[in-house]
Amino acid sequence: MALVAIGASVLAAFAAVGRLARFAGTALIRLVQPPWYPAQWLNQMLVIGWLSLPVVGLTAIFTGSALAQQIFIGGSRFNAASTVPAVTVIGVVRELGPVLGGLMVAGRVASAMAAELGTMRVTEQIDALVTLRTDPFRWLVAPRILAAVLVMPFLVLVSNALGVMGGWLLATQRLGFNSAQYLATTARYLQVDDVASSLVKAAVFGFFIALMGCFHGYHSGGGAAGVGRATTNAVVSSFILILLANLVITVILFGS
């Protein structure tokens, strides 16, 4: 009995992954084939990028400051309080900037996409698109995925910069660091490779955020409850995929 149940859920999981892979494949194929809807792309870039700036920026500043404080406390125990600028910049650029930026954008954007597409599904707007000879993948899904992949690296650059700035603010205002020295150390430890890795992560996260938002919204079940479930699933699954992808990329890029 137990084996049958496990077998069934494993099969269901494979089926879900298969459906997701097909959805992603269809979206990517339609993305490269005309007709294209550039107005939709621009609109999505605005919605995803510009409107996410405040929340991503604030998250970065707060977390960068808290990180500097903790490194200072931890470092003091080993007479290594001077490592604050170096460790902060590495921590922010390699991990916290992209991951927290990704999670905040996922909370904002994956949920909004799932709610919007889910509502369009249950109010038959997606059916209406089809009868008006417009492919929902080209009109709805592809622009969201493209916009998220293009815009996330910019958001993460901002996130990195503000995270480092948050650390610098706290270190110079509260911990007594010399501003010029702090910035010089930061610049010395800021590696091109680290920035590149955070941009790669950002693009991958953007892809998963839009994919999860669109996939769950597109397949939303009936009524308000169905849209609610789609929204929750979109946020939870994009969180998990972001954290998993982050681990995989980190191990590949820094593990050896």
Add this chain to the structure above:
Amino acid sequence: MIVPRIRLAGVAKRFGPRQVLAGVDLDVMPGESLVIIGGSGTGKSVTLKLILGLIAPDAGSILVDGQEVVGLKGAALDAHRARFGMLFQGGALFDSLPVWRNVSFALAGSAASRRAAAIDNLARVGLGPEVADLKPAELSGGMQKRVALARAIAARPPIIFFDEPTTGLDPITAAVINDLIRELATDLKITALTITHDMHSVRTVADRVAMLHAGSIIWQGPLASLDGCDNPHVRQFITGSAHGPIQMPGLANRPAR
């Protein structure tokens, strides 16, 4: 012999345990205006979606202009759908777009020409140009329905489906819409398939009437034969009586007074 515009043969569809359609046979001739009547939940809207290829039937065949629709994919399916306009029961307006972009959605051309076409079509459903720039959420239910109607007819497709075009409209506006559908069928030779519960609509719009009940077409005939029809289901429907062969589940055992 004339090839029917639409021919359904043995079309069946089930959702979970519910067998909604169990062998629907129906022909719609070119230029004809057919009205489907039937109780709530009998599968009228589902029938339209099956013909459009929005959902796939479990069994049966759907021919449009002699061509099998079931199983069509890609470009062939797109070409099939290009022949249709559809007014959805709930309107299904794109709420992110203003009214005029909804109405002109399937039209090509410059923004100015599409806007002009949208305003033309809005006028046909009794709406003034001032609604063109509003968002659907800013309209009343009846206005949304009419915008959706304008969108369905805007591209002048040869076949148009109207799913309850007059529900939620006042009697005068409803009459305007009924006349419009009549006109499209008579003057523009459009093939129209209308679903309605409104007997007034049936009498204005229909050349022929079909009744869907318990998963199949139980009666069909020209409008003129509707009143003389002795099918008890049809009689109960057109007289609007709670008592007769059609029973609501839960009310089935109430004695007739």
